[in-house]
Amino acid sequence: MRVRDAVEEDGAVLGELADAPAEVMRNVVHDRTVRVAEVDAGASGAADAGGSDSAPDDDAAEDEESTVVGFVGFDAMPGTVRVTYLRGTREARERLLEEPVRFARKEGMTVEALVPEDEELTRDVVESAGFRRTGTGPRFEGGRTLEYQFDPAARTDAARR
Numbered sequence: 519m520r521v522r523d524a525v526e527e528d529g530a531v532l533g534e535l536a537d538a539p540a541e542v543m544r545n546v547v548h549d550r551t552v553r554v555a556e557v558d559a560g561a562s563g564a565a566d567a568g569g570s571d572s573a574p575d576d577d578a579a580e581d582e583e584s585t586v587v588g589f590v591g592f593d594a595m596p597g598t599v600r601v602t603y604l605r606g607t608r609e610a611r612e613r614l615l616e617e618p619v620r621f622a623r624k625e626g627m628t629v630e631a632l633v634p635e636d637e638e639l640t641r642d643v644v645e646s647a648g649f650r651r652t653g654t655g656p657r658f659e660g661g662r663t664l665e666y667q668f669d670p671a672a673r674t675d676a677a678r679r
Contacts, residue, residue: 519556519587519609519610520555520556521553521555521556521613522554523551523552523553524547524553524554524589526544526548528543528554528586529541529543529544530543531586532552532586532589535586535588535589535605535606536603536605546591549593550591550593551591551592551593551594551617551621552589552590552591553589554586555586555588555610555614556585556586556587557584558583558584559583559584586606587606587607587609588604588605588606588607588610588611589605589606589614590615591603591604592617594625597628598627598628599628599629600631600632601618601629601630601631604633604640604643611643612643612646612647615631619668619670622668623670628669629667629669629670630652630665630667630668631644632655632658632663632664633655633663633665634658634661634662634663635663635664636661641664644668648668650668651664651666652666652667
C-alpha cells in the first residue's frame with residue numbers, strides 16, 4: 519500500500535468513497551490536507567499492505583495502474599489536528615490515520631476525529647488506535663457525529679515508562 523497526497527483528479531474516486539459529489543471532494547482536496555492510499559490494480563489490498571509507503575522511482579511504476587482504497591482528510595488549527603474524513607478499507611483507514619497522528623506528534627498537537635455516528639468501521643478504527651470518545655460533534659447533512667480525541671505526546675510518554 520502506498521500513501522500519497524491527493525490531487526484534484528482524485529475527486530471522483532474520493533466522492534465514491536465518501537458518498538459525496540466529485541466537485542465537493544475536489545474542493546476538499548484544495549481546502550484540507552488529503553492523503554490517499556492506493557494499491558497496484560493487480561494486487562490485493564491485504565497482500566500489498568506491508569509494502570513501501572512510496573512508489574519506486576523508476577518509470578515502470580508510473581505506468582502501473584493503481585486503485586485508491588481509502589483516504590483521510592484533515593486540517594490543523596491552533597493546538598489540534600482535526601480529522602474530518604476517514605474512508606476506505608479497514609487496512610487503508612488504519613494506515614491513513616497514522617498520517618494526522620504523525621503530523622500532530624511532530625507539531626506537539628492533539629488529534630480530534632469527527633466520525634459519523636453510523637460509521638461503525640471508522641469508530642472501531644479510531645478506538646483501536648487509542649482515540650477516546652469525548653462527546654458529540656457537529657451535525658453533517660442531518661446526521662450526528664461523534665467526537666474522538668487522541669494525544670500522541672501522552673502515548674509516547676507512556677510508552678517510554
